[in-house]
Amino acid sequence: MATLIFAEHQDGALDPATARVVAGAKALGEPIDVVLMGHQIDGAARQAAEIDGVSRVLVADNEAYQHVLAENVSKVLVELSGEYTHLLASASTTGKNVLPRVAALKDVSPLTDVIAIESSDTFRRPIYAGSAIATVKSLDTLKIVSLRATAFEPAGQQSAASIEPVTVVEVSTTSRFVSEARPEGERPELTSAGVVVSGGRGMGNGENFKLLEAVADKLGAAIGASRAAVDAGYVPNDMQVGQTGKIVAPELYIAVGISGSIQHLAGMKDSRVIVAINNDDEAPIFRVADYGLVGDLFEVLPELAQKL
Amino acid sequence: MKVLVAVKRVIDYNVKVRVKPDNSDVDLTNVKMAMNPFCEIAVEEAVQLKERGIVSEVVAVTVGPKAAQEQLRTALALGADRAIHLETDEVVESLGVAKLLKKVVEDEQPSLVLMGKQSIDTDNNQTGQMLSALMGWAQATFASKVAIEGDTATVEREIDGGLQTLSLNLPAVITTDLRLNEPRYAKLPDIMKAKKKPVDTRSVADLGVDIAPRVELVRVELPTERQEGVRVGSVDELVDKLKNEAKVI
Numbered sequence: 059m060a061t062l063i064f065a066e067h068q069d070g071a072l073d074p075a076t077a078r079v080v081a082g083a084k085a086l087g088e089p090i091d092v093v094l095m096g097h098q099i100d101g102a103a104r105q106a107a108e109i110d111g112v113s114r115v116l117v118a119d120n121e122a123y124q125h126v127l128a129e130n131v132s133k134v135l136v137e138l139s140g141e142y143t144h145l146l147a148s149a150s151t152t153g154k155n156v157l158p159r160v161a162a163l164k165d166v167s168p169l170t171d172v173i174a175i176e177s178s179d180t181f182r183r184p185i186y187a188g189s190a191i192a193t194v195k196s197l198d199t200l201k202i203v204s205l206r207a208t209a210f211e212p213a214g215q216q217s218a219a220s221i222e223p224v225t226v227v228e229v230s231t232t233s234r235f236v237s238e239a240r241p242e243g244e245r246p247e248l249t250s251a252g253v254v255v256s257g258g259r260g261m262g263n264g265e266n267f268k269l270l271e272a273v274a275d276k277l278g279a280a281i282g283a284s285r286a287a288v289d290a291g292y293v294p295n296d297m298q299v300g301q302t303g304k305i306v307a308p309e310l311y312i313a314v315g316i317s318g319s320i321q322h323l324a325g326m327k328d329s330r331v332i333v334a335i336n337n338d339d340e341a342p343i344f345r346v347a348d349y350g351l352v353g354d355l356f357e358v359l360p361e362l363a364q365k366l
Numbered sequence: 367m368k369v370l371v372a373v374k375r376v377i378d379y380n381v382k383v384r385v386k387p388d389n390s391d392v393d394l395t396n397v398k399m400a401m402n403p404f405c406e407i408a409v410e411e412a413v414q415l416k417e418r419g420i421v422s423e424v425v426a427v428t429v430g431p432k433a434a435q436e437q438l439r440t441a442l443a444l445g446a447d448r449a450i451h452l453e454t455d456e457v458v459e460s461l462g463v464a465k466l467l468k469k470v471v472e473d474e475q476p477s478l479v480l481m482g483k484q485s486i487d488t489d490n491n492q493t494g495q496m497l498s499a500l501m502g503w504a505q506a507t508f509a510s511k512v513a514i515e516g517d518t519a520t521v522e523r524e525i526d527g528g529l530q531t532l533s534l535n536l537p538a539v540i541t542t543d544l545r546l547n548e549p550r551y552a553k554l555p556d557i558m559k560a561k562k563k564p565v566d567t568r569s570v571a572d573l574g575v576d577i578a579p580r581v582e583l584v585r586v587e588l589p590t591e592r593q594e595g596v597r598v599g600s601v602d603e604l605v606d607k608l609k610n611e612a613k614v615i
Contacts, residue, residue, distance in 0.1 A: 127532075128495065159498065160499075161496065162495070162497075167581050186487060192585070197579075230504075232535045233533065234532065234534075236533050238525075247527045320380060346594070347595055348612065349607055
């Protein structure tokens, strides 16, 4: 009876979400092993070994795992999973890419984006983009679960647990890594940003998003948009926050010229602090806002940028 | 080459979700339903591949109740050539859908399966990966660009903090993300034409696939509602509150 966590790494460092997944796994009350797959990842393995609660770190170090392709990495997890009752990962794009593949090969129905662990087989997860919370019980012998890392406080540190190599080698013959671009942009990525400033149809046009940029620059914020602004052609689709766009939960979310449609609220209502700036006193966005400012955004934004 | 596109009937993205009074599930009685938005993007991509002469046939498939035929008609109106309806009134989990789609894939032998990265009801983000694994194929999830040349698909995919490009041997499964394309709206003549396109309906019960649920839905609740906060009278007051009360800047 033990839990295996599939952990990620980037540029040789362990993904900080790992400590949060370990904290979540502690609720299962079983020994916790962490597996890392990649190439030249000793540093990340040591970091994993020092997370409080980790019994053992397994390291599959091979060129074949360098880019963590779902096709071969999932096969390694299938081989390792025999000894475990739970296989967990962060509900990141990598976790979501890999875990369902393992689940299909193990004939398991996996659970995605879990935000609370109630018992060894019962979990809570948002559905309908967080408009409802489902409590679900897995009937499978092996539970395969991705955790929304931000829902768990990171585990602390311990003196290093043992690190053991995994020798199995699986090479993907069907897919090949070509390239990766991680723009060291001026702005953080929407879904992981601490502050998000979003504009809606009230912005009037794409050019006016420059007003948001001035505010975002001061706050180190990412810039988002409502579906209405995207549909109106102001900004590209990848900036969309909402049920059909990105789901964000930053420390601070500033909604500007956004009325607050259901589908937008679904994408941002878990933000810690919400600010709404809108000239319509009746806009539904005010009902979820901690701080509401009724006013003309073309006056408010330049003033805000100046005073921050 | 042939493309199979899987589509799902879900609650319309603009409808407010209600929970049944006994907390057994969400309440979908008399609720407007539509094609899952990510599936629309998958259909659009398939149709564009056909328009570019890369694909010769687009087959839409769904697993769902009788009413899900509406979403197949939508796919046909958007440009799919024919449709397959695996009809069932049961709730089928991703694993069951993947197994059912595997049957269809084995019959149809498509070179490519396109599907949405997730449906906006259960938000599982699983079925494409599971179908790909069951077939032993390559996969590219969260696609934002797809280029096909011969037996290879080059796919740009949205990963946390950036973009990754993969090269896949076909056949493969590709799941769509928002940036891939802007789905068109069906025109009236196309909607009329779609009514005459063939839909092959098969009963899920006859397919001999194990779709028994593995996950029990214990309870569904609304999340804790946010309390409406305060109105501030000026930018100065807002900045002050954010600094000294909320302590977020």
